[in-house]
Amino acid sequence: MTSRKPLIAHCRALFLPLALVPLHAYAAPFDVAGPSANNVDVPDTSPVVLNFDIADTGYITSLGVRVSLDTTGDGGAGYWDNVFVQISHGGVDVVLMDLQADGVGNIATLAATFSDGGADLAASALVDGATAGTFAPQNPLSAFNGIPLQGQWTITIWDDTHPNDGTDLSAFSIFGDADATPPPPGAAPAAPAATVEQVPALPVFGLGAMALGILVLARRYFSRRK
Structure with a gap:
């Protein structure tokens, strides 16, 4: 039976960069x-x-x-x-x-x-x-x-x-x-925000890419067990 260690290592490699991305408090x-x-x-x-x-x-x-x-x-x-x-x-x-x-x-x-x-x-x-x-x-x-x-x-x-x-x-x-977060000390007043709220790119596309990566790894893992 194929060891589960390669799958765990692949998953860690996938999740670690996402865990290091700083969270942003949207307005x-x-x-x-x-x-x-x-x-x-x-x-x-x-x-x-x-x-x-x-x-x-x-x-x-x-x-x-x-x-x-x-x-x-x-x-x-x-x-x-x-x-x-x-x-x-x-x-x-x-x-x-x-x-x-x-x-x-x-x-x-x-x-x-x-x-x-x-x-x-x-x-x-x-x-x-x-x-x-x-x-x-x-x-x-x-x-x-x-x-x-x-x-x-x-x-x-x-x-x-x-x-x-x-x-x-x-x-x-x-x-x-x-x-929710204060501006950096000494920061100049920001320009007026756009009236149309922009959809954050990272939460949508980042989660989609993560889900796709998990599916690919899972498929490879179960293919090796056959």
């Missing part, structure tokens, strides 16, 4: 709703400051922000177009919007997703009634990359031209990906 998505508030377009001398806490852990690898403004149904002036919005966390401040767009029209609502690489949210992007879409922030959101997600976040809002005209923050949320 996990998050989507957290923030606060809402009425009449947020106050003068810049006394801005509205809204704090909210995030319990999710991890180190940010990509970040997007959703902001919804509404001037309908509260007896306001019917436009929000001079509102300043800033988000802060971990010692980093990022201005999302700082519009000077008087005279554009009746800009009643905004439903904006802010993402690095989005379109420019300028006066030319505003339309009568409702404005919606994906827009670039005034400062890149990649400034948050590498910072722990967990902790207190702050929204600062004011209107530096026509305050107190009845603008409400109807919805606010942040979303993106966070890695």
Whole structure:
């Protein structure tokens, strides 16, 4: 009878390189709703400051922000177009919007997703009634990359031209990906992650190759026993 030692040796040779491959903690998505508030377009001398806490852990690898403004149904002036919005966390401040767009029209609502690489949210992007879409922030959101997600976040809002005209923050949320492992010390902020998650090559094709190798070795082993 053929010895089992050659089969065991072959299997060890196959599994050992895979065991030496370092494990990588892939980024996990998050989507957290923030606060809402009425009449947020106050003068810049006394801005509205809204704090909210995030319990999710991890180190940010990509970040997007959703902001919804509404001037309908509260007896306001019917436009929000001079509102300043800033988000802060971990010692980093990022201005999302700082519009000077008087005279554009009746800009009643905004439903904006802010993402690095989005379109420019300028006066030319505003339309009568409702404005919606994906827009670039005034400062890149990649400034948050590498910072722990967990902790207190702050929204600062004011209107530096026509305050107190009845603008409400109807919805606010942040979303993106966070890695379980911290970035290397001194590492520069990474570029924004791709919006389409890539399938890791090693887990799929590596396991397939391993399974094929085991089948080949098993076939050779049992062929020798005949």
